[in-house]
Amino acid sequence: MREEGRRLCHRTGYRWLVRSIGFAARTKCVDSRADGTCQDGGSRVPKASVKAIDLDRTGLSAEDAAERIFRELIAGGPEYEVGLQIDGGRMTPALELAPLKAEVGARTGGPAVLLVSGGARGVTASAVTELARAERLRLILLGRTPLEEEPIVCRGIEDDAGLKRALLEQVKAEGAAVALPELGRRVQRILMNREIAANLQSLRELGSEVVYVPADVQDTSALREALRPIRAAWGPITGIVHGAGVLADKAIADKSVEQFDYVFDTKVGGLRALLAVTEEDPLALICLFSSVSARSGNAGQADYAMANEVLNKCAQAEAKRRGPGCTVKSINWGPWDGGMVSPLLKKHFEQRGVNLIPLKEGTAAFVAETSNANGPVEVVIGGGSADRQTLIEGAVEKEWSAELFLPKQPLPPWLDDHRIGGKAVVPAVIALDWFVRAASAAYPHLAVLQCQNLSVKKGIVAGENGSTEKRLILTCRDRSDGLAQATLSFELRGADGQLHYTADVEMGIKAEVAPTCRAAESTSGGADWGWSLSDIYDRNRLFHGPGFRVIRELTGLVDEGAEAIFWHDDSTAWSLREGGIDPAMIDGGLQLARLWGLRTFGEPTLPTTIGSYGAYGSLPEDRPVVCRIRSERRGRYKTVSQLTWLNEAGEIVAELRDVEMHIVANHGKED
Structure with missing residues (x-):
């Protein structure tokens, strides 16, 4: 597992590096049938929990190793593959959008002698032909067809x-x-x-x-014999391209052992034979045609996914064994517009939103990868642009859960400084932060694009005087293509089953350039607020303690909205935590909306729904932030606001849209 960090798109194609990062969450499940149903033919809810654990056992006793595996199974992340390091670290493969370099370096010496399986037909043949346009080659093409x-x-x-x-x-x-x-x-x-x-x-x-x-690519003896006269004429083989592959898609329950072996052995047995017959050759290139199904799985392709993941791991091992003198690549291709994709299957893919790799772009990507000696070993390449990145058919729906506990005394600032009627109540922004963090933990290679439809069903009150630990259950219905898109629907309930919060989180590959945001017009000036900071924080207009007091200056008030300057100090520094939403700063916007309602209508309000949250940059930690709101009253008891946070350059860094706040009778009224 390696860490890489580059983000760029390549024309109509795109490519991911496989990298590793650590996180914690809980386990997720996978479907067992090609149609997504369980073996009883009923619900689409998965019945199998699948995970591969790579444990470094250096110095560990059997009991310690068992304990680490147990902890991973009970409280590990929702990903399928994880590496547990000896120092307690936890690594998991992730994908990151990366540039596709198309430069072809000049090779020294005579023409490369490439042994290519599956290279006489289909996309492998097209890829090798594109490489032959760039340089003169000597090609040994293996195929099953006499x-x-x-x-x-x-x-x-x-x-x-x-x-x-x-x-x-x-x-x-x-x-x-x-x-x-x-x-x-x-x-x-x-x-x-x-x-x-x-x-x-x-x-x-x-x-x-x-x-x-x-020849049969798995027949080592036949290959050795066939290569003798070719070596005598051309010299040693200098590269392998393993493109041979077959499909026999069926649900596991319906697939025969013979069908499994046919698919699996063509890939794995073929690679074994190719490496065996070239063990004495000075290989400078090994390129394996793997599949995106190896990274994400695909319904009906358990054998194909397994075989291609073996290719991925073999490539990593060969790269390490051979060193910089040999360029080793395992390309996890998405479906091509050609090859094994028939016109009927192509139409099916298009209806499901799966992007096919155009032949021209795919073959160009092959040439770029084989010439990129310093790039990563394992990459994923698919068709489509950065805003349309589904790589494989459909998304698999999973369910997973996690437990949360409200702390005992002494209470942290986010709980102790948010008291309503004297009781410590979990702020809505903390629930939002939990959802965002849980989504990021589940898919660390994706960015949270939006958190939508956050709804307060019933506030969460800490245990009496904070003396007892309160247990909460976070459940998630998780729909993901396993690579570039995920939709997570969250529920937060109490141990008694009481529903407190719900929200949806949309995740994807974040674009290099932030999307154009709805710029809020300045509301500086206008009417005089007539309140000082002590007026708003110390006289019950706002109930927030020091841990949430980010408003430093009220700069604008009009009939349609307001503006204020926010700034962190030592009391609010708890909010500056990596990977979340900066709850104190976001709550400051809700405070400003509450103040607008008080100043305009003389009625206190509390947030009940947040239409969406979006972040387009980092909220400054030690610089002022301008918050602008546009608000309107709807009916007798509700206000609806649009909130925008801007940095010193005037760039929008965060938004809350369609924030509904309801009037709370006899609570927090002015003195």
């Missing part, structure tokens, strides 16, 4: 139906018979032979030398 002369009656006929008619007429003329499935197989062999011949011709026209070897 080259045959096609029947004379088929020459000049291009369409499938015409070929079948010609073959059927020939069979009839010979007084024989043929079953329709066999007729279809003969036509398929003719079309595959034509494709191979055309690809070989294209490569030769580009200046490369090509030998086609019809």
Whole structure:
């Protein structure tokens, strides 16, 4: 596992580095059937919890190792794969958007001699052809299809139906018979032979030398024998491209052992054979065609996902073993616009919002990766742009939960300094912070784009005098494509089942440039507030203690809104915690909305709903922040406000939209 950190998009394609970061949350589940249902055919709720734990046992007793595994299973994160370090650290693979470099470095010496499995047809052939445009190669292409002369009656006929008619007429003329499935197989062999011949011709026209070897990529003995005369003519092999692969998509319950082996062994057994027959060769390149399903899984592809993840791990091991003299890549491809994606499947992908990799962009990405000796070993490449990044069919829905405990005495500032009617009450912004942190823990490689529809169902009051620990249950219905998008629906309940808060969090790859935000017009000036800071904080207009007192100056008041300057001091420094929302600063906006309601209508309010929260930059820690609100009263008991936070440069760094605050009778009225 490695840490990388670059973020850029490449035209209509995009690519992720696999990196590692640590976090904590709870376990999530995966579906067991291709259609997302459980084996009983009923609910789509997953019934299996799946996790791979890589534990460094250096110096650990069996009991200590068991304890660490137990803690991970009970309270670990919702990801599938985790590494537990000897120092107590916790690492998990994550993905980060990264630049795709397209420079091709000049190779020294003669032309590279590449051994390519699956390279005579499909996307592997297209990728190798693109590489041949950049440099002269010597190519050994392995394929399962033997080259045959096609029947004379088929020459000049291009369409499938015409070929079948010609073959059927020939069979009839010979007084024989043929079953329709066999007729279809003969036509398929003719079309595959034509494709191979055309690809070989294209490569030769580009200046490369090509030998086609019809062989089973898993047959080490046959490969060794076939390579003898080629080595004698061309010298040692200098690179491997392993593109061979097959599919047999079915739910695990419906898949036979033979089908599993067919899919798994083509990838894994094929790689084993390729490495075996080149063990004495000075390899400068190993490029493996893996799949995005290895990173995220895919319904019906347990065998394919497993095989490709083995390729990923083998690539990491080979890179470490061989050192900088060999460029090793494992490319986790999303679905291509071609290859194994039929027109019917392409239409299905489009309907599901899955982006196919255009052939031109995909082959360019292959060339870029194979020439990038200093880049990461394992990458994910898909089609589409940065704002449309679904890589694999559909999203898998999971459920997971976590326990939270309100602390005992002494209470922290976020609880002790938020008292309503003398009772310590969890602020709405703390619930918002919990949801954002839980989402970030579940998907550390994604950014929180928005927290929406935060609703206060019933306030959370700490135990009497804070003397007892209060238990809360955070549950999440989690829908994610496993890579670039996630939607999490949260509920926060008490131990008694009482629903306190709900919210939805949207996550994705954050763009380099912040989205254009709705700029709030300045409301500085206007009417005089007529209140000092002591008036608002010490005379019950606001009930907030020192830990939430971020308002430093009331600078504007109009009928439609207000403006104030916020600033942190030592009392509010608790709020400056990494990975959250800066609760004190966000709560300051709610305080300003409450003050506007008091000043305009003479009625105190409390927040009940936040339409959405968005962050587009970091709230300054030691500099002033301007908060502007636009508010209106709706009906007799409710105000609705739009809140915006701006840094000194006037850039919007955070927003709350559609904040509903309801009038609270006999609470916090002016003296």
